Amino acid sequence: MAQSGALFYGDNLDVMRRHVPDESVDLVYLDPPFNSNANYNVLFAEQDGSRSAAQVKAFGDTWRWDKAAAVAFEEVVEAGGETSKAMQAFRKLIGPSNMLAYLSMMAPRLVELRRVLKPEGSIYLHCDPTASHYLKLLMDSVFGGDRFLNEVIWFYKTGGASKRYWSRKHDSILFYSKTGKWRFSAQKEKSYLMHKYGFSNVKIEEDEGGAFTWVNARDVWDIPALRGNQPETLGYPTQKPVALLKRIIEGSCPEDGVVLDPFCGCGTTIDAAQRLGRRWIGIDITHLATNLIKNRLLDKFGEVDFSVVGEPTTLTDAKQLAGEDRYQFQSWALGLVGARTADQRKGPDEGVDGRLYFHEKAGGKTREVVISVKSGTTGVGHVRELRGVVEREEAELGLLITLRKPTPKMRAEAATAGYYRSGSEGAGAWGKHPRLQILTVAELLDGRRIDMPPLMGTLKFPAAPPKRRIHLDKPLFNNLPDVPNLDELLSIS
Secondary structure, three states, X not given: OOOOXXXXXXOHXXXXXXXXXXXXXXXXXXXXXXXXXXXXXXXXXXXXXOOOHHHHHHHOOOOOOXXXXXXXXXXXXXXXXXXXHHHHHHHHHHOOOXXXXXXXXXXXXXXXXXXXXXXXXXXXXXXXOOOHHHHHHHHHHHHOHHHEEEEEEEEXXXXXXXXXXXXXXXXXXXXXXXXXXXXXXXXXXXXXXXXXXXXXXXXXXXXXXXXXXXXXXXXEEEOOOOOOOOOOOOOOOOOOOHHHHHHHHHHHXXXXXXXXXXXXXXXXXXXXXXXXXXXXXXXXXXXXXXXXXXXXXXHHHOOOEEEXXXXXXXXXXXXXXXXXXXXXXXXXXXXXXXXXXXXXXXOOOOOOOEEEEEOOOOOOXXXXXXXXXXXXXXXXXXXXXXXXXXHHHOOOEEEEEEOOOOOHHHHHHHHOOOEEEEOOOOOXXXXXXXXXXXXXXXXXXXXXXXXXXXXXXXXXXXXXXXXXXXXXXXXXOOOOEOOOOHHHHOOOO
């Protein structure tokens, strides 16, 4: 049976070049990270160190003109062709700015995306008005101006209004095909009527919004944006609604097709593709994203069969990741036990790096495991701290994940916390579970798991293949393994 998808951790440019075959993808959707709230003064600032600290902080997690961006620009220009001409023109127009850095990073990725698309395939590039006009010119240079099909406007009603200009309430989605023959299936949407009389030639229906009829969707989509109180909301800052991705996938990907999202973030594209029975490829450069996607699939679909490629599979790999980025290590370690990263929007973590929820029976009380992750030296104090957190949070269990081997004193201190006894809701046999537990990364990699009542669903992952080292100009944990290529992973014909 073919797997549903393949989830890659790493730089999408490297992943696509090494693992995605030519003409193997039916649909690409991408929503590249870009600071839409950044001021143009930041985007086009002179790169002479004159930017304020606040500006640097505002743009710190997005694109910046630096040595890496300059190298990317030079590589694109030296490759020649229409994209080279476009990038040279951008350099003359906007200079060595953060916007040019953004375009320099996007250009080679768009070239790779065109390569992996099937002849009948298409691409949807999601952007906001800050960069859409530049990206449209760049897309013209990569795909050809005659391959432009639509600029879809995603209109949404969100809070807030400006008194200085028209309130900004839309994104642009640039729709291009690879060739002159592309797949497209018109989608229907509700058109609400002021009254239901005088329309004898169309079928009129009613719902809580009033009388409506179904019409072919146009290039302005009124799809509600996510709000904080909706079940679909995960707290990811750039999360898009599943309804938006379902429309794109149903419109441009055949039922047996493959969808690729090279900036998959919190996994909305993957969620929508899984719901619609399409196969998928997701790529992201953060373990926060890959961990979030695993949990999202578990929550929505229960058992899902897919490959995870590029994550640490040995203790040596884990130590390397911890040395390079302890926050990435933390997200990855939480993923080993299927836990969610603690919600940092609520303030400091106060000793909680992650949480795992479980129910002893369907519809029963929501119970919790609080988790602390340590990549450095650990001692008895960390165990005592975790015990205090368990009591404060009124959690059933506490778990300390350590990179280093715990001391006997740490084990003894954990044992003094006693046991959590399951089965009080009459769901199966009673069980005793140590209230405080310590698991090392080595133990987790060997398959050991938390001693706790079973979760309602499980994720199914294939065994990790051997790893092969690669070298990058900029140090980054991106050592992707040699895996069967995607025609084997997804049974692509």
